[in-house]
Amino acid sequence: MDTEFDRIILINWRFDENYKENWEVKGSSDCQVICKNENNAQNFENFLNKLGAKNVLVLFHDNDPNKDVAKSLMQITNTEKIKYFPFKKGKDHVYNKGQYKGFLNETKSTFDINCLENSKIKKENFDFVWNYYWNSLEKQQKIYELLNESKRNNSIVEKLHKVLKKSNGEFKSIEKIEIKDLELDHDNQSPNIDDKKDFVTKFNEIKNWLETLPGKIY
Numbered sequence: 001m002d003t004e005f006d007r008i009i010l011i012n013w014r015f016d017e018n019y020k021e022n023w024e025v026k027g028s029s030d031c032q033v034i035c036k037n038e039n040n041a042q043n044f045e046n047f048l049n050k051l052g053a054k055n056v057l058v059l060f061h062d063n064d065p066n067k068d069v070a071k072s073l074m075q076i077t078n079t080e081k082i083k084y085f086p087f088k089k090g091k092d093h094v095y096n097k098g099q100y101k102g103f104l105n106e107t108k109s110t111f112d113i114n115c116l117e118n119s120k121i122k123k124e125n126f127d128f129v130w131n132y133y134w135n136s137l138e139k140q141q142k143i144y145e146l147l148n149e150s151k152r153n154n155s156i157v158e159k160l161h162k163v164l165k166k167s168n169g170e171f172k173s174i175e176k177i178e179i180k181d182l183e184l185d186h187d188n189q190s191p192n193i194d195d196k197k198d199f200v201t202k203f204n205e206i207k208n209w210l211e212t213l214p215g216k217i218y
Contacts, residue, residue: 006030008053009129011094012038012060012069016109023111026120033103033121035111039065041072048082055081057134059094062086085133093132101128 007030015037025031032053038044048058062070073084087094094102096112103125105112115125 004052004054005032006053007055007057007130008032008034008051009057009059009126010034010036010048010051011103012036012044012058012066013104014061014065014109019110024120025123025126026117027123028126031123031126033126037066038069041069044069045072055134056083057130058082058084059129059133060084060086061088063088083134085137094129096125101125103129 009032011033013035015035019035019037021035023033023035025033034051036044036047038047048056058073060066060070060073062074070086074086076084078084090097090104090106092102093100095104095106096102096115097106101115101124103111103115103121111121115122
């Protein structure tokens with residue numbers, strides 16, 4: 001591609017046969033949404049390698065008819081410039097449903113009309129999807145990774161998940177959560193004091209790490 005965009009969202013999904021591939025974002029010349037219905041992993045990789053963008057967010061349907069592409073992408077590690085996330089069953093933030101201000105229609109193989117204005121993607125919908133997957137979801141995964149380094153903390157990990165997961169699965173800001181919010185002393189499943197101290201150290205490590213990142217947790 002001749003134009004280098006700052007941000008591209010590439011979606012591989014079971015789009016209708018005559019779907020539109022390239023979408024402009026209203027009010028933003030440096031963003032683009034690209035739709036693909038590709039079932040061949042090598043073809044998809046070749047297309048991806050030709051994209052001209054500083055940052056690419058790849059969202060891929062991980063079930064039929066796109067599962068071969070999904071299987072290939074599952075093996076790839078995220079980098080600073082390109083990130084990969086699966087979605088399925090109409091329950092992800094890429095859909096336009098209820099509180100989710102994404103793109104896809106839950107029941108039809110096309111974009112939801114509520115994300116469009118004058119045949120362009122609304123900027124608020126683009127930003128919603130980008131911020132969730134590029135910023136929020138990666139943070140969530142890092143939190144799990146850091147916490148689960150020590151199996152002794154499993155019961156406290158569950159406690160932290162319950163504190164974070166509110167409002168139909170939406171994540172609130174971990175920066176505002178304090179150790180006392182976890183109510184460790186009131187949990188019959190809590191580990192011993194040494195494990196709690198270990199968790200506090202790990203918890204503070206997570207908070208310090210989050211402060212270095214842009215964006216927010218939805």
